[in-house]
Amino acid sequence: MQSAAPELAHTHTRPIHWVATATAVAGVMALSSLLQPGSAKAAQATDGRQPDPAATAPSTAGVAFPVQCGPVKAVVKQKAGGDLDGDGRPETVAVVHCDAxxxxxPDGVYVLTQGEKxxxxxxxxxxxxxxxxxxxxDFAVRFGAVTATLLGYSTSDVPSCCPDVKTPAKWQWNGSAFIRSTPVGSHSV
Incomplete structure (x- = not known):
């Protein structure tokens, strides 16, 4: 059976086509390795103030967290920094539990700050x-808010090994306190 379209010479690949393609790809890769983007500079201040570039989030080292651990010590499971109140200085949010x-x-989530003085x-x-x-x-600090998924228990009869309630949560500073909400599009189980 014969094709309705005539044979076109330029539709057949030849070794020279592969060499030209490989050369072009190698050139693009070499050029892209020479041209790199600059470092990102993000600002979280929403009221027009620029964040202090020298400001760093407070360290968790040596902080006495308000958690009762008895004979074991409290450990920082996770931590993240970010400007939560829009003052240009980052705070640290730490997830802490006893080193059982x-x-x-159980975890505690604490906000740390360190003023200039x-x-x-x-x-x-x-x-x-x-x-x-x-x-x-699923703990994170983004865009001036703290988000996490909280695993808990429907009753005190549920064993500690097996939380049966999953709740997404978001905390944001309103000028005087952190307000907890459920992120849009989230559902509890």
Whole structure:
């Protein structure tokens, strides 16, 4: 059976076509390795003030977190920094729990700040209290807000190993306190 379209010479690949293609790809790759974008410079201040470029988020080292651990020590499970109140200085948010040798110890989520005159960072807010028996996952600080997924229990009869309630949460500073909400499009299980 014969094709309705005539044979076109330029539609057949030949070795020279592959060599030309390989040369072009190698040239693009070489050029892209020479041209790199500059470092990103993000600003979170929303009121027109520029963040202080020298400001760093407070360290969690040596902070006395308000968690009762008995004979074991408190450990920082996760931490993230960001300007939560729009003042140009970053705060640190830390997820902390007791260093229990067994089981799933509950988490606490704390906001740390360090003023220009403060010698050491200090806890200024508790977003999740360990007494609530919550485990924190998917923790992040973005765009002036703290987000996390909270794993908890529907009743006190549910074993600590197996949380049965999953709730997304978001905290944002309103000028006087951190307000908790559920992110748009999120559902509890």
């Amino acid at each position: 040798p067994m089981g799933t110890p 403060d010698k050491h960072p200090r806890v200024v807010a508790t977003l999740v209290d360990p007494k609530d028996r919550i485990t924190v996952t």
